[in-house]
Amino acid sequence: MFHELPAAIRRRMEELEGIDARDRLDGTPRAERLRQITPETGRFLAILAASAPEGRWVEIGTSAGYSALWLALACREVGRKLTTFEILPAKATLARETFREAGVEDVIELVEGDALRDLERVERIGYCFLDLEKEAYRACYEAAVPRMVPGGLLAADNVVSHAEALAPFVQAVEADVRVDAVVVPIGRGVLVSRKR
DSSP, X not given: OOSSXXXXXXXXXXXXXXXXXXXXXXXXXXXXXXXXXXXXXXXHXXXXXXXXXXXXXXXXXXXXXXHHHHHHHHHHHHTOOEEEEEOOHHHHHHHHHHHHHHTOXXXXXXXXXXXXXXXXXXXXXXXXXXXXXGGGHHHXXXXXXXXXXXXXXXXXXXXXXXXXXXXXXXXXXXXXTTEEEEEEXXXXXXXXXXXX
């Protein structure tokens, strides 16, 4: 899956990595920054997704589409499709450009709008990735878990880098009897849970 990335995907990933690095240094306002996952996290998430049981794949928090590119690789590997939600119009526009330039529109559906509203129509989730505003993690988790299939996987980014802000969320997931969960110290920290 990763030994040789398709040229169009690799090119777009490199562009987004450059923008993200610049955003983190040049004072770009927080809401406008891409704030994307690390490449190492992308590989981890793609491997995790490719191991998920049958069911819909969902990403909440598309940004410019970087993490979705990693998940698109897994989609192609196992014959799945990803539905990704982005609430900010400017980032949704960037994501559309990313998916077009990388040639992954056949495996990714971008939904522009509030995932909490639109997730009500998604059933039988096999894989879910959360990477959005930290105060929305708990609500998105609570919306996703009842819709997940047994053995379904949910991953949430930034649980180490934003440990203080996300501590109540992590504690709630670890105490949730519906799932088994563990924090994986990769990238900025990923909480992985598996529905029982």
